[in-house]
Amino acid sequence: MTTKKGLITTLILTTSSITTISFINKYIKLSAASKKMLSAGFTKEIFHWRLGDIYYTKTGTGKPLLLIHDLDAASSSYEWHKIIPSLSKDYTVYAIDLLGCGQSEKPCLTYTNYVYVQLISDFIKSEIGHRTDVIATGESSSFIIMACANNPDLFNRVILINPDSINTCSQLPGPYSKYYKRFLDFPVTGTLLYHIAVSKKSIKDFFVNTCFSDPRSIKESYIEAYYEAAHLGFSPKSVYACVRCNYTKCNIINALKKIDNSICIIGGGNKDNIKEISEEYVDFNPAVEYSIIPGTCHLPQLEKPADVLNNISTFLS
Numbered sequence: 001m002t003t004k005k006g007l008i009t010t011l012i013l014t015t016s017s018i019t020t021i022s023f024i025n026k027y028i029k030l031s032a033a034s035k036k037m038l039s040a041g042f043t044k045e046i047f048h049w050r051l052g053d054i055y056y057t058k059t060g061t062g063k064p065l066l067l068i069h070d071l072d073a074a075s076s077s078y079e080w081h082k083i084i085p086s087l088s089k090d091y092t093v094y095a096i097d098l099l100g101c102g103q104s105e106k107p108c109l110t111y112t113n114y115v116y117v118q119l120i121s122d123f124i125k126s127e128i129g130h131r132t133d134v135i136a137t138g139e140s141s142s143f144i145i146m147a148c149a150n151n152p153d154l155f156n157r158v159i160l161i162n163p164d165s166i167n168t169c170s171q172l173p174g175p176y177s178k179y180y181k182r183f184l185d186f187p188v189t190g191t192l193l194y195h196i197a198v199s200k201k202s203i204k205d206f207f208v209n210t211c212f213s214d215p216r217s218i219k220e221s222y223i224e225a226y227y228e229a230a231h232l233g234f235s236p237k238s239v240y241a242c243v244r245c246n247y248t249k250c251n252i253i254n255a256l257k258k259i260d261n262s263i264c265i266i267g268g269g270n271k272d273n274i275k276e277i278s279e280e281y282v283d284f285n286p287a288v289e290y291s292i293i294p295g296t297c298h299l300p301q302l303e304k305p306a307d308v309l310n311n312i313s314t315f316l317s
Helices: 003-032 113-128 140-150 177-185 189-196 198-210 220-229 238-245 253-258 274-284 304-317
Strands: 043-048 052-059 065-070 091-096 130-136 155-161 262-270 288-293
Touching: 003 238, 052 113, 065 113, 091 113, 113 140, 130 140, 140 155, 140 238, 140 253, 155 304, 177 238, 189 238, 198 220, 253 274, 253 288, 262 274, 262 304, 274 288, 288 304
Parallel strands: 065 091, 065 130, 130 155, 155 262, 262 288
Antiparallel strands: 043 052, 052 091
């Protein structure tokens, strides 16, 4: 009898806990999107891709220029909002939210480097229709290099902002990666863990420790926009899990050696080992140029947009 009562009590407590956590998850998701930071500004268009709808903006006139944000669950095309108005004076600027990011669809699937290589190639073919210049940030640089190697006729000049090192690009999923991903896929506890990982505090710490050289450059609106991006859509935690578990990595050495396009790296002066990383790219492809912007870190386009624009103008002119 005592055992039966104990089981009933345990069941009630477990059910109550799950219900409470589910309520917390729903509240976090709804409140994160309440300010609609990503809906403001540029009008969004939709590319109906086979794995989900891709939201993007198209502004300006002139030669096409495609902007691709860093690959992170909290990233989106918002990262470019400080430089799009200036770029659109000379270019037709396309800025997309990658699958699993921003306002684009976020299906529950395993995101890989190949998925994004196909997305970018299909987007250029369908929505741009011409050979295009491309600017990409961070981890997204790897699938631009792969896409460029596979479909060189789609790409013109390429700018990489703080790309990952060759070694980082080549990392493989660890022995426990699939278990971590499965745990994150749990609808209640996995979602709660994800919400902790992309809380406002976590995003601010990420900005302070990784993205900005001067914390005074961090605006509250940046945190709000990234926080919103991390909570929109059906399964935002899916891309987070795949990035964390290295499913989106790819060895780019052969592709980097193969491509014949003009490539420029823009590095943040206070980004760890950025000069060494840039010279590593040059070693594999002597045509690669690089420029370092002092007083910036991982997101110079937000920290010192004028300096980034000067570098872009110099390379693309």
